[in-house]
Amino acid sequence: MGDAKALASLLQRGVDPDTVDAQGNTLLILAAREGQTAALEALLKYRVRIDYRNPAGDSALMLAVLRGHDDAARALLKAGAQINHEGWAPLHYAAFEGRESMVETLLSAGADVNIKAPNLATPLMIAARNGHIEVVRRLLAVPATDLNALNDAGLAADVWALQNANTDIAELIQAERKRRGLPAPAIRVTIE
Structure with a gap:
């Protein structure tokens, strides 16, 4: 939902930043897909698996690009997201x-x-x-x-x-x- 403050609080209390949903999407992928840049940046502070790809083969960067969330995509690029891959x-x-x-x-x-x-x-x-x-x-x-x-x-x-x-x-x-x-x-x- 993009509540970066609540997300940061949960992460500080030990929630796994690489938690996945039933479809295999990590919190980072969900934030990127929805264009929630503040939430995405909060997750990036916790050494998330930035290049994790869901079962469909999509990474957070790929979904940010696909959905037109330029700020989220730039934040992922700045954090070192992989650009070229199979x-x-x-x-x-x-x-x-x-x-x-x-x-x-x-x-x-x-x-x-x-x-x-x-x-x-x-x-x-x-x-x-x-x-x-x-x-x-x-x-x-x-x-x-x-x-x-x-x-x-x-x-x-x-x-x-x-x-x-x-x-x-x-x-x-x-x-x-x-x-x-x-x-x-x-x-x-x-x-x-």
Whole structure:
């Protein structure tokens, strides 16, 4: 509920700061998910498992990013929350939701621009698919962004954008590929 004072009192009396609910969410994850920055900061004083991931694979930072709680996400980053890891990562969630300022914050904090999700999608692919043109522009501005990466369906970011009627985004990616002198990616087809 965001009552940081009551939470601090409970923590001082010995409540385990890594307590989990029935769904496997720690107090830190709950605070981050709900954008309760004061409660989150109270928990961080007790050496909580900052990078703990719930059974769905979400960390406190991931849920703060997903829900658009920038202050909570910045507090977690300042406390050393892990940015790059296996599975879905915070930059995937920022790209998925089109959170431009959080994309910038995560990139500045060292997020891997080409980190692969379980479906092999990169943040660029996810932003392109979902129609977040400003996030796509920001990711294209990073020279290391892989324009020819393919997801598990064999689609590059521009093709995935086209499949979702995001023609303006597909054109941006194709123009950047041309500017960099890159060939279009080879089509990958799996025959079973």
